[in-house]
Amino acid sequence: MKYSILLLILVATSVCLGQQSGEKLLARQGQVTFFSYTAAENIEAVNNQALSVLVLDTGEIAVDILMRAFVFKKTLMREHFNESYIESDLYPKAKFRGRIKDFDPEATEIQTRIVEGTFTLKDKTVPLSFKVSIQKLNDSILISGETQVNIDDYNIKIPKLLSPNIAKQIKISFNFQHTPYEE
Amino acid sequence: MTSKHLQKSLLLTVFTIGLCTLLYGVYRFMETPKDTRDVTAVAHIEQGELLTILQTKVDSTFNQYLEKAITIESQITQIQYREGTYSLLLQGDQKDTFIICQMQPNQNRAVNNYKVGDTVTVKGVFKGFLKDAVLLNCIFLNEL
Numbered sequence: 001m002k003y004s005i006l007l008l009i010l011v012a013t014s015v016c017l018g019q020q021s022g023e024k025l026l027a028r029q030g031q032v033t034f035f036s037y038t039a040a041e042n043i044e045a046v047n048n049q050a051l052s053v054l055v056l057d058t059g060e061i062a063v064d065i066l067m068r069a070f071v072f073k074k075t076l077m078r079e080h081f082n083e084s085y086i087e088s089d090l091y092p093k094a095k096f097r098g099r100i101k102d103f104d105p106e107a108t109e110i111q112t113r114i115v116e117g118t119f120t121l122k123d124k125t126v127p128l129s130f131k132v133s134i135q136k137l138n139d140s141i142l143i144s145g146e147t148q149v150n151i152d153d154y155n156i157k158i159p160k161l162l163s164p165n166i167a168k169q170i171k172i173s174f175n176f177q178h179t180p181y182e183e
Numbered sequence: 184m185t186s187k188h189l190q191k192s193l194l195l196t197v198f199t200i201g202l203c204t205l206l207y208g209v210y211r212f213m214e215t216p217k218d219t220r221d222v223t224a225v226a227h228i229e230q231g232e233l234l235t236i237l238q239t240k241v242d243s244t245f246n247q248y249l250e251k252a253i254t255i256e257s258q259i260t261q262i263q264y265r266e267g268t269y270s271l272l273l274q275g276d277q278k279d280t281f282i283i284c285q286m287q288p289n290q291n292r293a294v295n296n297y298k299v300g301d302t303v304t305v306k307g308v309f310k311g312f313l314k315d316a317v318l319l320n321c322i323f324l325n326e327l
């Protein structure tokens with residue numbers, strides 16, 4: 001009887017620990033904005049439907065961005081982006097896979113941390129690291145920040161005629177509110 | 184017809200074509216995204232059908248809806264507001280897989296008439312899948 005109770009406690013503890021160690025938070029509607037600033041033209045697009053998964057105990061983070069879900073002010077900009085530059089039919093998603101260094105899921109104050117990982121766009125995967133701000137709000141974790149990507153790294157071909165209108169370095173800002181999620 | 188006349192009409196033709204091209208260029212440059220109210224839906228899908236149809240990931244099935252307007256009837260599970268835009272999370276046909284409808288800004292007033300649990304019919308442009316199906320520029324079809 002004693003052994004049975006002990007076994008039960010052990011199983012229950014291991015199940016709890018197992019759940020805790022793999023606890024994931026999910027942001028279904030993360031915001032990703034990109035900006036291209038040039039003397040000729042400023043281009044900005046917002047995507048409010050980016051997906052992000054955060055693993056609490058490891059600080060691993062995975063972000064998927066649907067390229068067609070970027071909203072532009074002008075139709076022509078969206079068409080050029082999807083058809084000529086990104087080729088969204090062939091490469092519908094951009095992906096970031098990384099890890100937050102020294103992430104403390106229990107910290108209640110705002111944490112500023114470095115995220116290291118890789119960003120994949122148009123089948124080109126390039127290492128990327130940047131600073132993020134992490135804030136715990138009740139049971140959710142808000143991650144925001146910005147970074148820059150170099151368009152030459154991702155095989156994005158800009159016609160010579162339009163090259164003065166597109167910046168070589170694109171600024172990307174993001175905002176993900178992760179909430180508890182069970183698979 | 185003299186060569187002078189021919190030259191004049193040729194010049195006029197070139198000028199007209201140039202002007203038309205310029206006007207078309209300006210129109211394209213200034214063109215704003217289409218209002219979904221003016222777009223014809225290619226399909227009507229009810230709750231329980233969309234994800235089954237689209238998640239097959241069969242190219243021909245998937246592509247026939249991509250960037251096209253579709254109408255969906257489903258139940259609201261969440262309403263989110265961010266920077267002037269509402270998004271509805273509609274019930275899908277699988278556990279924890281939803282249909283995200285980012286509403287067109289001119290629907291903001293109408294969104295206030297709905298609450299979680301209501302069944303709505305919306306029309307939106309299908310953009311693809313992540314964990315959920317994503318539709319942009321959604322409008323209500325059964326506005327309260």
